[in-house]
Amino acid sequence: MASKKYLLLGGAMLLAASTSFAQVTPVYDALDSTKVPASRQAQQNNFSNHQYDFPAKPRDMWELGFHGGLHVINGTVPARPGFGGGISLRKSLGHTFSVRAEYTGSFDKGQDYRLRPVITTGSSAWAATAAANGGMIVPNYKTATHQLSLDMIASLSNILFYKAQPKVNWYVFGGYSLGLIDVDVDALNGTTAYNYSGINFSGSRKDIRSQLKSLQDGDYESNAPSQGNRANIGRKSDNQLLRHGADFGTGVAFRVSKRFNIGVEEKYTMYFDDYLDGYSSPYTSHKDAFSYTSIRLNFNLGNPAKRVEPLWWINPLNYAYNELSAPRHMKLPTPVLPDADGDGVTDQFDREPNTPAGAPVDVHGVAKDTDGDGVPDFKDKQLITPTYCQPVDADGVGKCPDPECCKNIVAKTDCNSLVLPSASFKGNSTKISAENEAILSSVANTLRTSPSCNILVTGHAGAKGKKGGVDLSSRRVDAVIDYLADKQGIDRGRFIKQNTPGESSTVDLAPAN
Structure with missing residues (x-):
């Protein structure tokens, strides 16, 4: 009997596992307050506002279950396969523990193959047959049971460190059972005693049971012997045993969808009574x-817009791992990169790491020198010094000739002594910025005073002339020449263009004579 029971259990588990391909990963968002009851909204609000570390427990669905399967009595009399079935209702207390109320109705039969001493406790059903067979009987029974159980269930496989959600849920349980148990025996052939003299009890069990089946009428007309109280509820008057018991067991459920799962369970119930099979052996206290x-x-019951799945199907670590992978709620600090001189260019890229506080710098962290006079802007008291007023003093101030004495003098400029600033461009831009306009206006003034000087306009194609750099450099050179010719009126014939490797963000101007 035991081997058949476990064979059935294994087959049922294989059937349930074959349906698990339809798994749909449940989604539970800890930030979703629509699934939090009003009584826990204060905690949820504090969590959302970073005033509390833990989200509120959401509403979850109830589970309605229907069950059926093999039911047997482990007793003195060998059992035949019986059947049980019923209904249950389960509700979570948290992600691990839940409580379940359950009804089970069952029918069991048993037939011994041995002659045993008669037991008359609480009943005289076997008296006539025992008298006809020297005080011996062959026990049998038919038991019908109504059982109510209240169990605490502990889920063992929903807290996962390496998967998002459980597809299989193993659990154990234990609790209290109340049984209404109707035990009857087939002790008489109609109204007369059975005579076992024609039964060959030295044969095989199968043969003995076959002979007994032919002898008995299968009426189960008598109340079985029993101890303790009875209730007037059963198939026969005063034939219902009322018993309190303890149950425990284990099971596994396979998640098919958000609304449905299939389970296999083994439940063992002890009523601490030796008469559930209608016979108590005088040789043992079992x-x-x-x-x-x-x-x-x-089946999961509840509105999915307001409730999540039962919590034993939700991995409580899922939210924490998702938040680590793609933060939505965590407060992340602003990255701070080292910038020793505070000029806005991190030390990793700063070519002049000791620039004074507040000094304007270029994209490389180098102090700007707008007029190219060798004095950085943060020291320069004459930000735009014309070239003809250079060289300048330590404050960047040039010494210009007195206008009154130079009205009719055409200055002759040594072209090789001209010092011209560079124009800087950001990114891939070729546009003349307002800053470059000031620089190029100064260059134009210099060129007007040196009409015999030609200018070499040099662009830089980047390191090793990288792809696209030559074209960008040429367009920047053209932009500088266009501005000086079109906006400042300098003759285009005075400019000579060239492109060389080097820093691609500047265009340099130098005398070409």
Whole structure:
């Protein structure tokens, strides 16, 4: 009997596992307050506002289950396969623990193959047959049971460190059972005693049971012997045993969808009574117990817009891992990169790491020198010094000739002594910025005073002339020449263009004579 029961259990688990391909990963957002009851909204609000570290527990669905399967009595009399079935309702207390109320109705039969001493406790059903067979009987029984259980269930496989959500849920349980148990025996052939003299009890069990089946009428007309209280509820008057018991067991459920799962469960119930099979052996104090192996079809009840799945199907670590991977709620500090001189260019890229505080710098962290007079802007008291007023003093101030004495003098400029500033461009821009306009206006003034000087306009194509750099450099050179010719009126014939490797963000101007 035990081998058949476990064969059935293994087959049921294989059937349930074959349906698990339809798994749909449940989604639970800890930031979704629509699934949090009003009584816990204060905690949820504090969590959302970073005033509390933990989200509120959401509403979750109830589980309605229907079950059926193999039911047997482990007792003195060998059992035949019986059947049980019923309904259950389960509600979570948290991600691990839940509580379940359950009804199970069952029918069990048993037939011994041995002659045993008569037991008359609480009943005289076997008296006539025992008298006809020298005080011996062959016990049998038919038991019908109504069982109510209240169990605490602990889920063992929903807290996962390496998967998002559980597809299989293993659990154990234990609790209290109340049984209304109707035990009857087939002790008489109609109204007369059975005579076992024609039974060959030295044969095989199968043969003995076959002979007994031919002898008995299968009416189960008598109340079985029993101890303790009875209730006037059963098939026969005063034939219902009312018993309190303890149950425990284990099971596994396979998630098919958000609304449905299939389970296999083994439940063992002990009523601490030796008469559940209608016979108590005088040779042992062993108590009878119920064994119930069932297939369970479970349905989740509740509005999915307001409730999540039962919490035993939700991995409580899922939110934490998702937040680590793609933060939505965490407060992340602003990255701080080292910038020793505070000029806005990090030390990693700063070519002049000791620039004074507040000094304007270029993209490389080098102090700007707008007029190219060799005095950086933060020291320069004459930000735009014409070239003809250079060289300048330590404050960047040039010494210009007195206008009154130079009205009619045409200055002759040594072209090789001209010092001209560079124009800087950002990114891939070729546009003349307002800053460059000031620089090029100064260059134009210099060129007007040196009409015999030609200018070499040099662009830089980047390191090793990288792809695209030559074209960008040429367009910047053209932009500088266009501005000086079109906006400042300098003759285009005075400019000579060239491109060389080097820093691609500047265009340099130098005398070409």
